[in-house]
Amino acid sequence: MEKFKSGFVSLVGRTNVGKSTLLNALVKEKVAITANKVQTTRTAIKAILNDDNYQIIITDTPGIHKPRTKLGETMINTAFTMFSEVDVIMFLIEATSNEIGRGDRRILDKIKESNKPCILIINKIDLVRKDKLLKLIDIYKNEYNFEAVILISAIKEDGIQEIIDELVKILPEGPKYYADDEYTDQTVRQMAEEIIREKALKFLNDEVPHGIYVEIEKFKERKTTKKEPIYDIDAIIYCLRESHKGIIIGKGGNLLKKIATYSRKDIEEMLDTKVNLKVWVKVKEDWQEKENIVNKFKLK
Template sequence: MNNKGFKSGFVSIIGRPNVGKSTFLNRVIGQKIAIMSDKPQTTRNKIQGVYTENEAQIVFIDTPGIHKPKHKLGDFMMKIAQNTLKEVDIIMFMVNAVEGWGRGDEFIIEKLKQTNTPVFLVVNKIDQVHPDELLLFIDKYRSLYDFKEIVPISALEGNNVETLLETLKKYLPEGPQYYPADQVTDHPERFIIAELIREKVLHLTREEIPHSIAVGIDAIQKRESGNAVYVNATIIVERDSQKGIVIGKQGSMLKEVGKRARVDIEALLGSKVFLELWVKVQKDWRNKASQLRDLGFREDEY
């Protein structure tokens, strides 16, 4: 489909960890495709959210939060975030009005100076700060970079999100509809299911399990008798102590993770789901290239 006047393009959402990128993406797309957690660095891969309406299609790319890498996985996440800047029509640099200016922002602005792509400053969480503070906050960023647009929003409350979408559309080129109107992401279901399970572990274990977990999907089967989908997944941790935490007393934590993940997976697949979870220790998996590859982190794709 290539209607005359139809606009389409790719928009990268970039920013320090935990500024609300995934919350924004989920708000705009209306489905849970990016995991949300109050822990930084929960997004590890490019998650594309596709927003389609009659006159335009915007493909959002949610990058890993930019931070100083501490291990091979961190290097990989940084590489994705930086490469994304070269591939898109617009860059949305999202900042968190509550946390204020940080050295990570300085690092990102240096990266932005190396690109010719139009950059929007999107100030999130405006519902949590006084308007006077907000103006000072915006002035600080404006003095450091010539942003094409500055749009304050609240991704959680939905404030000004429509305005942002309208402004993005003005900058998009005319182009084809890349995805069918009812498609909201280009990630395979397997990837999203793994992310939903990982989100539940992060929510439920709080500080005890940091980023040293991954989820591998062993099997997704639809059996001929009935419409149910059977999912087998393995939660991978780095230490035996973490395994104990994820399983919980008499399996209580793992059971709760499974219960909550199943609700989201059923909503995603539109059918009844039987979810079986295992927990496995793979020491120091984040620094082992072969294990990163097995879990779907392949550098050559980016």
């Protein structure tokens, strides 16, 4: 009989390289939000991959960037602190790079320090010609003894099985840490907050998106007059300035309506029931520097 393999894996990389997109592709569920913006993921998010002969617990981490706020620092600490707790590191880089940039260098140094088994994953290969990648692979192979180098397109779900096969190979024999039907450690409430933030990121430009956070104030199931279940959800989008508030609400409330409509659809899909969602916008200056709020994003 095949041995049961299990263990913990950390997914690291610069911001916007596609870590969260890859996490969702691996677990085949929408666990982490993604956006064509930097600094999308703010905390460590777990996805659990279950199969007859393995259980792989993968942690998505905030992308490495140059921190400018307490929030930014907390996010980067989260990413690197994970290293000491995992069996394997997955290091995600972009196929469009042609050298090791400062962010990737910083990550490489931490990987070397950890001396853990590491898989180098080159993402977004849909954007380049494969022969262009040989040089990049060479540069990285000179830096560390990677267990494997895998070329993928997370968005096209190309190369995903190869990653799973490699992880199963490297992971030790071990127990099941989570029940079979669990695929993330987040609560539905947290996922609802993230969905709303994702829609806000999608429709907002410039500096506004990075200054927002979402808090659910009410999350309650009830029965409609027709005895069907429905969730009443009240959420608040906090932003940094009065001018940002105006932008988020939009002309005649149009943008906020759009954010709420898209969010509601996704939350309904997640909960598999109807949702009555109300979203407000409030200003909270300097929240990114406030310990009590930033603590929300710290590793528990």
